[in-house]
Amino acid sequence: MQIIEIKLKRGTNLSKAEKSIDATLAAVGLQVSLRGTLKKFPGCTHWHARSPGQPGTLELTLWPQQHRAWISIQRGRTADWITEKLPEIQQALDRHLGP
Numbered sequence: 153m154q155i156i157e158i159k160l161k162r163g164t165n166l167s168k169a170e171k172s173i174d175a176t177l178a179a180v181g182l183q184v185s186l187r188g189t190l191k192k193f194p195g196c197t198h199w200h201a202r203s204p205g206q207p208g209t210l211e212l213t214l215w216p217q218q219h220r221a222w223i224s225i226q227r228g229r230t231a232d233w234i235t236e237k238l239p240e241i242q243q244a245l246d247r248h249l250g251p
Contacts, residue, residue: 172248
């Protein structure tokens with residue numbers, strides 16, 4: 153599994169961060185196939201994003217209690233579109249959430 157940390161600005165409004173993540177995923181043409189939480193990270197918001205009609209899943213997690221966010225790419229869920237869209241996603245998230 154590949155984990156890519158998203159640097160959050162000090163004082164980031166984390167409730168607005170959820171909206172920024174949703175907007176970023178939509179802006180790059182991805183659909184959210186799951187939005188929920190993970191037992192391992194209580195209180196987090198966790199997304200599964202997909203490119204319509206293509207295999208592969210990009211996972212994104214925002215954990216406010218730890219002031220942390222990251223992108224996960226599971227070994228069995230990789231796809232070419234993830235590699236292609238990842239820089240665009242990271243740049244957009246850095247603009248909205250990063251230092």
